[in-house]
Amino acid sequence: MTVSVLGRPVGGTPTRSSGAGLPLTGAQSGMWYAQALDPGSPALNTAEYLDIHGDIDPVLFAEALHRTVGEAEALRVRLVDTPAGPRQLPVAVPAPGSGFPLHTADLRERGDAGRAVAAATAWMRADLAVPFDLAGGPLFAHALFRVGDRRWLWYQRVHHAVLDGYGYALVARRVAEVYTALATGGDAGPSPFGRLAALVEEDAAYRDSATCERDRDHWRRHMAGRPAVPTLSGRAALPSRTTVRHTAHLGPEAAARLRELAASVRATWPDVLFAAQALYLSRATGRQDVVLGLPMMGRMGSVALRVPGMVMNVLPLRLTVTPDATFAELTRQADLGIRDARRHQRYRYADLRRDLGLLGEGTALVGPLVNVMPFDYGLTFAGARCDAHNLSGGPVDDLTVNIYDRADGSGLRIDYDANPASYEDGEVAAHQHRFLDLLTRIAAGDPHRPLSELCLATDEERERELTEFNDTATDLPPTTLIGPIEARAARTPHATALIADGRSWTYAELNTRANRLARHLIGLGVRPGVLAAVALPRSADLVVALLAVLKAGGAYVPLDVEHPPARLALVLEDTAPACLLTDTATRAAALPETDVPAVLLDDPALAAALDRQLPTDPGRALTPHHPAYVIHTSGSTGRPKGVVVPHSAIDNRLRWMQGQYGLTAGDRVLHKTPTGFDVSVWELFWPLREGATLVLAGPGEHRDPAALARTVREHGITIAHFVPSALALFLDEADGELPLRDVFASGETLPRALADRFHATLPGTALHNLYGPTEAAVDVSHHRCEPGGTGPVPIGRPVWNTRLHVLDAALQPCPPGVTGELYIAGAQLATGYLGRPDLTAARFVRDPFGAPGERMYRTGDLARRREDGVLEYAGRADRQVKLRGQRIEPGEVEAALTGDPRVAAACVTVREDRPGDRRLVAHVTPASVDAAAEAGPLDPRALRAALAARLPEAMVPSAVVVLDAFPLGPNGKLDRAALPAPAPVLGDRRPGDAREETLARLFADVLGLERPPGVDDGFFDLGGDSLLAARLVARVRDALGADLDLGTLFRAPTPAALAARVAAGRTDDALGPLLPLRRTGTRTPLFVLPPAVGLGWCYAGLTARLGAEQPVYALQARGLAGDAPPAAGLEEMAADCLARIREVRPHGPYRLLGWSFGGNLAHAVAVLLRDAGEKVELLALLDSYPGDVWRGRPAPAEADAFAELLRMAGEEPAGDTPVTRRQIVAALRKEIGTPAAALREETVAAMARAAVHHAALTRRHRPGVFDGDVLFFTAASSGGEDRPSRDAWRPYVGGDLINRDLDCPHAAMTRPGPVDAIAETVARYLGERC
């Protein structure tokens, strides 16, 4: 089988000026830009085939096809990029057999029809991977396969910029009609198709109309205040070159029932499918507010009904899915939403994205597209019926669900097309399988029941979630946190229990001290159910104090001495402890005034009192249900909330930890976590329960990674915990010699890269990722990180006696891969929040899957399961944030802000305005004038200082932005997404070199910024969009001669990154003797010789027009950078150029081109090459004349060169005023964006001197004879009567002098317009396409 060659237009001289052809419609532009993003991508190919059941005459078929294509004007175009934007020009379509792009093959020898069809579709898939050349055209290809005696497949592939799905139907219908007429001797009648121009006009008229304005307003209003648009993958990626497709079918019975359901609620069946997909998406993403992509045919009431072109549009369909609503209501909502969208359907998707500021990567406007194709073609080819099979619907941003009504009554075909950058193959199949399962259950159910009854998981998935993945029951004795510690002290009294403050204590010593203090505390009223506050720095006293509270039967309340006193006062107020254990220094430095009786551990009187206490374990009526500790976390209402954890919960946690990681007497556990965080609970008590040694880091040492590493090394620590961000710092100080056996990470997401670094740094140490909220006794899941793991680090599987449920909004289990909220049930749940029954009831809810009376804790964390049941963390369901391991409720910070009399309202968010830079930012509005007059002006700095006095450091916003008013959405709610970034928006890292400087300036020019951005600012973050990106790329190409495509800009969107990309491709000095304008490309390189001023930059435009496959190198005169003397003669200069050329290309064939003086030089180089026996396949002279013609004329002076330079820059010298160097520098910078550092006034002076010198060389030079053809371009609007004639070359050219007149003056030959014509003529001369 041979692969067809695309037919190319033959003959004709298509013009290339920007005025030719037609502009693109909005719909076409979208596809054109999508292709420009990745010019080599075949993703914009669309294709289908018709399976024709009957006999076909291939000759008549080809004729029908050719005639139809001839009639379909909109199909028969190529798209060229012009300075005025892309335009479409007609292409000639040769007849079948003379280049018409129709491949035919008879595949019957493959055996049965099945094999033949497989061979044909394999061919089609290979063909689908071939990208079209937009500028070359034609943008369609066909194939006709015979797969049986009476069965044929007709395949067509078309670029999406010229045809959409409806257009396919028009083409197929007409081909069938013409074929039938040809086969039966009938008359197919005149072309049924409308004109392309009408389509373009209609589009332009719409864009200028008031309707367009109204539509724009409608969509902006409709989409304002939109939430982040959920997608099933939860990821965002640029479109890929390929699409993953899974095809499935919904049976006829279910399909019929869906139709009945639609009719019963007065909707259409596509409405039902939209509703079902919205339900699926809502459940799968945990969002009530979802946005589906609604493809619109866009032809109703339009001339486009009869034009096979690209018209379709995609609109957002925003739906709200609440668990209480019924499916019928959701269908009605979809129906009304679609009707509403239809009234504004002509407003383009790309324009809407731009209006909404959704630019660059990672910003979706819609979730999955639901593309319902309700019609079968129903065509016949002279009686032979056929069915259509779509092969590709074009690029897929995220996910497209294509639904085809199979008109033969066999139900629906449902294709899932996914972007492989966002979805694993298996994920797509799983979503599809579940969606069909859901559709089947919807079809079978009552549409008037609440949606909460419909769950996403299949029965099998639900069963695994509830049993297999949560099979953690383990029988444990009913003990407490403290009991096993006392038992251990009795068993190993002489073992080392504690190392702190530079000494060590045995179990017996520690136990005795704690017992004496406990007995003292009992005297102060501490007993089971009573709280005692502890505010001590990390020290042996701290350990003794905590043990004593527990031994007394009480629960301890840790006060973090680094928190502001005002906050500690709130905690004391909330907990009303029986006493406060502290020391003199801490009380003086860190504690608020309080009525709570203090127990000062450094008080000599206390020491005396303790000596009188018995050293034995005190008796107490403690049960596992009594509280062990109360730890406070950030509370959204403005007060920290105390989590009450019972002994049973923490006992389970520590027994699991011992079962899992088995501490022995030889282990040493590091305690470094402040006691306000519950990680400290296992650090402190696990070793003391198991006979190991507890080693305390010094006070403040938890912030000093080098000191920690020293402690670990010196004390032989085997077990330690780190919050991942702290682990990253620790690893900088660590090496493989450290004695660590197990390291535990928790508190925030553990990045895979960090885990990898851990394994590389500490190859002998195990790394465990633990997860759990304070409300469930430290940790509820665990995962051991193995070296070489990939993907996100999971939070793992549940600990003993613990069930973890990933549930959707209707509290139904989520299937694997689907993100839901994580609920915790089992032994480790906290009792609740101290003194907050309302809050407790809201978070600790009835467990619908457990025994009667069991509760589950709603974490607010999002998670999803892998197929094997392992859990992955997926962010927060609410506004709670974690910054550097600290849990922060923005509401608490907001409450603190609005507590300030100067502030009326506040909103606190975590922003990442710069990648990797997450910070807490507050937006506030000032209080009324009166209040402000009293309290003083609103100064952000003063506000931060006030907050720092009340909140822990991590909760103080790093920036406070004062606004007159908050941005509001249409519903009157605060629009968080519209809050401005804190100033300065522009980064401040200055350019490090000329290239970065140029790029920063081009960014500013293109984006309309007041000053150049920092070199780390992203183009899209600064407001760039794809249109502006295309403009920037063009400017960069011109200014730096870099062969850059749009995709590169997306991958390297900052001046610094882009400069690095450019440098990687080209590191040359802009004034050097050889300037590569494009290094890459498959064609024979083109060498361009400089005009009299000596620089080759002027050929940048030509390089761009010659296309990506043509390498171009510019030769430049020596001496411009002041580094070498000028050449003494033209011949010597040519020899020098030739030496440079040979460095790039040692042997022919060669391609040469020169403008003006460059032409003389090119001719001389060509003569030298021929003398050396090399082949010269192109010698192109741009309005260049031999020295003979100049000899009778006055020699040019520097002033003339200045004037010429100014003209080259596109400016006309003003009358008699002499042109200055500065003027030229300014004009050149403006015109070609020359690297500023390279172009100085001295350079301009050197250029002018060179021009005069080169003119003299020309006059002296006697050219040799070049024995080939010369391609000559005449600047036809230059000069008058006495302009030189190209015939002056006749004596020096052996071959033909082929001329093309250009309607421009000599100085404008390398400007846009003329270069188009030059590029096109050169390419055609060489038999290539540009």
Add this chain to the structure above:
Amino acid sequence: MALTLEQIRADVADVLGEDPADIPDDENLVDYGLDSVRIMTLVERWRRDHGTEVTFVDLAEKPAIEQWAPLLGART
């Protein structure tokens, strides 16, 4: 039986789930929620019940009742 203007309006209102009195003769039915599926429903219904020969494109090109009436041979 030939179509009447009233019948056209009643059928359009039916597929749109609206009251016939709310469907004007001279306005773009797209603004009232008419889509290609509903147009196909009408094309098929009128062919079956009234023997009309209009195509989807005929109706979609000028989606208003007064434009359709002559195409459908309706008595006004």
